[in-house]
Amino acid sequence: MWEPIWTAFFHLLEWPAPLVVLLGTVAGFLFGAIPGLNGPIFIALLIPLTVPLGATGAMILVGAGMGALSFGGAIPAVLLNTPGDEPNAATTIDGFPLAQKGMAAVALGVSALASALGGIIGLFLLVLVLPFGYQLILAFSYPENFILSVLGISLVVVLTRGDILKGLIAAGVGLMLSFVGQDPLTGELRFVFGSDYLWDGIDFVAALIGLFAVSEALEMMVRGGTIASSQQARLGFGFVRESLASVKILFRNFWLFLRSTVLGFLVGVIPGVGGTVASFVAYMHCVQSSKDKSNFGKGDIRGVLAVEAANDSKDGGALLPTLLLGLPGSAMMAVLLGLFLLHGITPGPQVLSEDMDKVATLIDAHVVGNIVTVILGMLAAPFIAKLTFVRVTLIGPVLMAVSLLGSYSVSGESNDILVALIFGFAGYAFARFGFSKVAVVLGLVMGPLMERSFHLTVETMGLSAIFTRPLSLVLLLLTCFLFFWSLLQRKERGSVAF
Amino acid sequence: MTSNLIHEHGWCRKQELSRNSSTRASIRKFQKAKSFLVCFVWALQIFCGFEGRSTNTAGKQGGNWPSRGTVIEFSVEFSAGGGYDTYTRGLAPFIEKHLPGTRVVVVNRPGADGAVALNYLYRSRGEPAKIQIVNVPGLVVRQLFGQAHYDLNQFTWLGQVSSGDYVAAARRQSPLRSAQDLLSLKRTALVATGGMADSSAITAVLAYPAMGLKFKLIPHTGMQEAIIAALRGDVDLVHAPYSGVMQMVRQGEVKVLLTFSDKRLPGLTDVPTAAELGLGESSKYIRLGRPIAAPPDIPLPQANILREAIWKAMNDPGFAAWCKKTEREWAPLNSEETAKEIAELLEVFKQRREFLEKYLAAAR
Numbered sequence: 001m002w003e004p005i006w007t008a009f010f011h012l013l014e015w016p017a018p019l020v021v022l023l024g025t026v027a028g029f030l031f032g033a034i035p036g037l038n039g040p041i042f043i044a045l046l047i048p049l050t051v052p053l054g055a056t057g058a059m060i061l062v063g064a065g066m067g068a069l070s071f072g073g074a075i076p077a078v079l080l081n082t083p084g085d086e087p088n089a090a091t092t093i094d095g096f097p098l099a100q101k102g103m104a105a106v107a108l109g110v111s112a113l114a115s116a117l118g119g120i121i122g123l124f125l126l127v128l129v130l131p132f133g134y135q136l137i138l139a140f141s142y143p144e145n146f147i148l149s150v151l152g153i154s155l156v157v158v159l160t161r162g163d164i165l166k167g168l169i170a171a172g173v174g175l176m177l178s179f180v181g182q183d184p185l186t187g188e189l190r191f192v193f194g195s196d197y198l199w200d201g202i203d204f205v206a207a208l209i210g211l212f213a214v215s216e217a218l219e220m221m222v223r224g225g226t227i228a229s230s231q232q233a234r235l236g237f238g239f240v241r242e243s244l245a246s247v248k249i250l251f252r253n254f255w256l257f258l259r260s261t262v263l264g265f266l267v268g269v270i271p272g273v274g275g276t277v278a279s280f281v282a283y284m285h286c287v288q289s290s291k292d293k294s295n296f297g298k299g300d301i302r303g304v305l306a307v308e309a310a311n312d313s314k315d316g317g318a319l320l321p322t323l324l325l326g327l328p329g330s331a332m333m334a335v336l337l338g339l340f341l342l343h344g345i346t347p348g349p350q351v352l353s354e355d356m357d358k359v360a361t362l363i364d365a366h367v368v369g370n371i372v373t374v375i376l377g378m379l380a381a382p383f384i385a386k387l388t389f390v391r392v393t394l395i396g397p398v399l400m401a402v403s404l405l406g407s408y409s410v411s412g413e414s415n416d417i418l419v420a421l422i423f424g425f426a427g428y429a430f431a432r433f434g435f436s437k438v439a440v441v442l443g444l445v446m447g448p449l450m451e452r453s454f455h456l457t458v459e460t461m462g463l464s465a466i467f468t469r470p471l472s473l474v475l476l477l478l479t480c481f482l483f484f485w486s487l488l489q490r491k492e493r494g495s496v497a498f
Numbered sequence: 499m500t501s502n503l504i505h506e507h508g509w510c511r512k513q514e515l516s517r518n519s520s521t522r523a524s525i526r527k528f529q530k531a532k533s534f535l536v537c538f539v540w541a542l543q544i545f546c547g548f549e550g551r552s553t554n555t556a557g558k559q560g561g562n563w564p565s566r567g568t569v570i571e572f573s574v575e576f577s578a579g580g581g582y583d584t585y586t587r588g589l590a591p592f593i594e595k596h597l598p599g600t601r602v603v604v605v606n607r608p609g610a611d612g613a614v615a616l617n618y619l620y621r622s623r624g625e626p627a628k629i630q631i632v633n634v635p636g637l638v639v640r641q642l643f644g645q646a647h648y649d650l651n652q653f654t655w656l657g658q659v660s661s662g663d664y665v666a667a668a669r670r671q672s673p674l675r676s677a678q679d680l681l682s683l684k685r686t687a688l689v690a691t692g693g694m695a696d697s698s699a700i701t702a703v704l705a706y707p708a709m710g711l712k713f714k715l716i717p718h719t720g721m722q723e724a725i726i727a728a729l730r731g732d733v734d735l736v737h738a739p740y741s742g743v744m745q746m747v748r749q750g751e752v753k754v755l756l757t758f759s760d761k762r763l764p765g766l767t768d769v770p771t772a773a774e775l776g777l778g779e780s781s782k783y784i785r786l787g788r789p790i791a792a793p794p795d796i797p798l799p800q801a802n803i804l805r806e807a808i809w810k811a812m813n814d815p816g817f818a819a820w821c822k823k824t825e826r827e828w829a830p831l832n833s834e835e836t837a838k839e840i841a842e843l844l845e846v847f848k849q850r851r852e853f854l855e856k857y858l859a860a861a862r
Binding site (some may be wrong): 040041044046048061137138141142182183184185186187196197199200271321325326328331335338340341344346347412415452456459460461 | 576580583584587588590591604605606607608610613614617647660688694695713715716717718719722723726727729730732733745746751823824825
């Protein structure tokens with residue numbers, strides 16, 4: 001199993017492979033960083049370019065790019081409170097407050113490091129579990145997915161600072177909005193007001209861009225000044241100092257990092273659940289397992305560390321069903337599957353014997369892409385972080401324009417721009433009146449998963465399956481424990497985070 | 499005197515400072531107002547620009563169409579990934595090859611099982627530079643149920659790239675081991691489909707009642723999730739295009755109980771077709787079509803140029819080799835055969851409308 005991995009690694013050193021790695025990494029980095037442009041679009045656009053490169057070249061280009069996507073998405077999340085991609089929504093919770101404190105460089109450094117190492121460990125886990133991955137993929141069914149979504153929603157208790165009622169209202173708004181569109185079981189249309197645009201529900205990417213990017217642009221223009229205050233600017237710069245600080249933070253919280261990585265990998269394995277759930281579950285675990293919770297939501301570096309580690313390691317998990325069964329669990333993996341087939345890689349257990357060299361090249365390129373990203377990221381972090389000292393009245397209009405273009409670019413639908421604008425104003429109002437925007441996102445993400453998996457549980461196994469299936473029961477008990485433990489802690493120590 | 503001067507000087511400084519701070523505040527206010535204005539204008543420009551783009555008629559060109567540099571928009575009705583997207587991206591370079599000087603750009607326009615993209619194509623009347631692979635029969639039924647803003651009879655049909663046969667498949671460990679086991683099942687069978695009104699659900703509703711099978715549709719978000727549900731054993735069987743389960747069949751994880759093809763499928767020669775079991779003529783309509791359409795009202799010369807280019811592209815040895823390499827069905831039909839097939843589908847489903855409505859409601 002490990003031999004092809006080593007062999008492929010040496011292929012990456014042969015010219016022009018290093019150039020392809022660099023190109024893929026830079027492209028992935030840019031795609032991740034621009035709100036609206038995401039992984040599936042990135043790979044879909046690369047596919048025609050991979051034809052002349054051949055199978056090995058294609059694996060190198062795409063693998064390296066995938067390694068850079070996640071950190072690219074973290075940059076606007078930290079600097080502008082705007083997630084570059086959906087899973088980076090959880091990065092904003094602590095990333096942006098850190099930027100406001102003048103610690104953007106450290107947040108970006110930790111983010112790059114956690115992304116890269118998380119990605120590498122995720123791929124290591126993938127190689128480790130490949131021989132018995134089949135059982136792992138099939139272990140999660142509708143009841144487990146339902147409990148997982150409940151676990152995600154219960155994160156509101158952790159996220160909400162101050163009035164918990166406001167947190168619940170925000171999550172409720174998100175849930176209600178997630179019910180717009182066709183009923184997942186009967187196909188009946190709900191709240192679409194005669195518009196076919198709303199049949200599939202509110203576009204999540206447009207809503208996310210509105211809630212974070214557009215509302216942040218509005219907030220910037222109202223507030224004026226700079227993102228980070230000038231007094232704290234001195235805390236920031238100096239490449240060596242920032243890099244050392246990032247490494248120190250990672251190793252000081254190594255167990256948290258490792259746990260978040262494993263969590264991200266496991267959630268990534270479950271088809272149809274997605275990276276956003278992985279990020280939020282990791283964040284929840286981070287807050288729950290920390291003794292000092294007072295800084296979460298106000299700029300705790302552990303919040304960035306856990307989310308970014310899980311966000312990158314989920315790629316390793318998501319590759320498992322794609323490689324073993326040829327059944328992609330996410331949109332990005334669906335496009336990747338197309339690439340596999342184009343280059344003659346037939347997914348299935350035989351992939352371990354017949355095409356392991358190409359798969360190993362993809363895995364190695366992903367690892368090297370991660371390493372290049374961490375180097376580029378840590379080199380660039382102090383310079384990118386200077387953006388936090390630019391007058392926001394200059395950043396605001398640019399952010400607004402890029403965000404609206406990003407919302408349009410996903411599906412070429414002009415209504416998405418309207419959705420982004422409406423959510424932008426709503427997000428601004430939410431922030432003004434102390435409602436958590438992240439709780440709205442939680443509702444939007446978990447709503448469809450919760451509704452669908454609940455219906456399917458009842459239809460196929462009956463409600464009792466939630467209590468009779470061992471894995472589902474364990475997850476249920478864990479969710480109850482975490483929920484009530486959080487409530488109890490809120491009561492004892494006062495509120496936490498956001 | 500001196501103290502007066504100092505006092506006066508201090509007063510002046512204060513005045514100057516307060517004047518400066520009020521100037522600074524005014525500048526800040528001005529900057530904020532400017533930012534808001536720029537934002538507002540950009541937002542308006544972006545929205546109006548793209549809204550205009552959705553309904554523009556710039557694609558209309560007379561004379562020697564297509565001129566050099568013409569951009570052909572090849573829309574996909576679903577997100578990136580999946581069969582329709584892959585076929586579109588696979589075919590696009592060959593259309594470029596047979597329409598020299600043009601650039602074929604693939605655009606994903608997902609929504610409402612393809613209806614959003616098809617509505618958009620329908621609105622682009624007379625524009626030859628917009629083409630799309632249409633999800634059939636899903637979008638045929640949507641039109642019959644009055645849930646569409648298009649009329650399939652009016653599109654300019656250019657050809658069909660492939661059509662796929664549906665199969666009923668169960669996991670390796672399932673007690674259902676053959677078509678006979680399925681037909682003699684006493685209880686209600688749980689049948690996984692890719693959606694609640696997509697092509698798999700509609701063809702399932704046509705297929706199983708004709709066999710006298712009691713069944714319940716279990717809709718998922720996409721075919722992949724439906725197949726995984728079958729692998730887990732959460733449902734009795736999955737109703738899927740053969741290409742979707744082919745890998746699983748080869749691995750021995752899934753077995754096909756019966757097919758809905760005209761004749762026995764290669765590699766499944768021991769599996770009976772539904773027609774053999776007496777499903778009759780409907781098996782002809784239990785298939786996933788991939789016809790290519792352009793908007794209605796395209797001038798005939800331009801429509802013919804497109805038809806010829808697409809026919810050549812579909813029959814290009816390079817495209818055929820690509821289909822073989824990626825194990826995708828390759829069965830090109832010309833524009834006339836495609837238009838005839840669509841008209842036939844509309845007629846057949848029209849006759850079965852009440853039946854479909856009744857079963858789609860009851861099967862859930």
